[in-house]
Amino acid sequence: MPGPIKRLFKPSVKHSILAIGGLGFFLGVIFWGGFNWALEMTNNEAFCTGCHEMRDNVYQELKKTIHYSNRTGVRASCHDCHVPRPWIYKIIRKIEASNELYHHLMGTVDTKEKFEAHRRELAKHVWKVMKETDSRECRNCHNINRMNPEKQTPRARKRHQEAREQGLTCIDCHKGIAHRNVWKEMQEEKEAEEPLEGLDL
Amino acid sequence: MLRVIDITGPRALYRAIGFAAALAISMPAMAIDWDSVKGEDVTLFSPGQMTWEYILTASKHSTSKSVAKGTNCRECHHGEENKIGQKIASGNKHFGSAGTNAEPNPVPGNPGYIPVNVKFAHDNDRLYVRLAWKPTPQQADMESDYAEAVAMMFSDGTVTATKVAGCWSACHVDMPNMPKAKKGVHLTKYLFKSRTKVSRAGGGEHYKSADKLQALMDKHYFLELWRAELNPGQPAKAVDGYVLDKRHMNDSPSVSAEGAMQNGEWVVVLSRKLDQGGAGHLALVPGKQYQVGFAIHDGHTEGRFHHVSFGYSFTLDSGKADFVAEKQ
DSSP, X not given: OOHHHHHHTSOOSSSOHHHHHHHHHHHHHHHHHHHHXXXXXXXXXXXXXXXXXXXXXXXXXXXXXXXXXXXXOOOOOHHHHHSOSSXXXXXXXXXXXXXXXXXXXXXXXXXXXXXXXXXXXHHHHHHHHHHHTTSTTGGGTOOGGGOOGGGSOHHHHHHHHHHHHHTOOHHHHOTTSSSOOHHHHHHHHHHHHSOOSOTTO | OOOOOOOSSHHHHHHHHHHHHHHHHXXXXXXXXXXXXXXXXXXXXXXXXXXXXXHTOTTTSTTHHHHHTTOOHHHHXXXXXXXXXXXHHTTOTTBTTTTBOOOSSOOTTOOSEEEEEEEEEEOSSEEEEEEEEOOOXXXXXXXXXXXXXXXXXXXXXXXXXXXXXXXXXXXXXXXXXXXXXXXXXXXXXXXXXXXXXXXXXXXXXXXXXXXXHHHHHHTTOSEEEEEEEEOTTSOOXXXXXXXXXXXXXXXXXXXXXXXXXETTEEEEEEXXXXXXXXXXXXXXXXXXXXXXXXEEEOTTOOGGGSXXXXXXXXXXXXXXXXXXXXXX
């Protein structure tokens, strides 16, 4: 082992534990802050839409929705819905995102045609995770128990009341709220095989 | 100078008959003091091609499961009739949360909705329904021989779909000008239970046997239909019948209709005897809740181009319903 590295494993002769410990603590803060700061740089719209796959497809669709622009200017962007806020889930998601990096390099969805061919699969991944987490990212901003029924239309009031009664989660009804609604296309195909309900009425 | 009317001689008989007829026709309207009847405003709207099959299909109407479980339309749509009608009538290609093209052939000048004031009343003998509305600017180029028509269809609750959606369950996707209409097959309004086989494409011509249809009639499984066809300056033409496997219209109507334009508004009174009896007539008695839907064919429209209401309820004398027909 070279000399300077060997010295790292020997006890200090000159400096106190406090000095070395204090320096270590200070460096740790810098490192931890730097790590999270660098992580947050991957957690914004500019970063996500840096890849043309996202910019040219789902981002253009988001722009037509209320989550992008509305009366109050309160908006949701990519990370608000697709990256968990709790640190541990965020880190897991960021590690999983290396798969997205891989597919970006492999060009798996790098044309409109390829993107459309995979769209349903991508949508189903997101729906599955949202269902498993009780729509955790929706609940970052929306709380069904704090919805004021008097400020809702009769339709919204009725549907949210049903959701509470039936224990539904946001994504059960709100598929397609931010990007093109593939749910409808998939539902039409399903309905071609299923019988009509409500015949007992 | 007063004109002396000869009350003797052969013409006197004709005059007497004419007078009695005029009296008989005008009697129903004269029988009810409408000013004392509390009315409700019902907004009728253009339904486009939103047929019963569509209402029960999630990709066209995302709350179809709720409907199938018996949720009344108005629980969600109350107060939205004019917005819904405007959107559909404008030919909006992405109507509703399911993004349906509900009206491929908009009628020019159709605002999409018509507010109608509705009143119910009865006397010893008859039930009266008064409807008043301002026609819209639309003038359709269809083959109807009346300028305007108003109709109502009702059930005594036996047709359970009427509790959910009024007369909507008689409207189907394989009827004329609907997406699954078949060439050469002209179906009129029908109920699913009149068919042996139904699907998302409708019930087609899969009629049940005459015996089975009669059994449905015997247990009041049909919609009674009252209608007035109107032309300005002419007496209203009453039409009535029932809907089960198709629309059956009576050769001579049991319903009477009066209608006139008053200050730019059509005011129409439909009535019939409470104990009319006979096939296709429901007994009208206190203590029962009836389910009703209204429709107006405005501006020479025909077929599916009417404005329709959601389902409402009425009773006679008392009870919980949208309309309580009080006795006068």
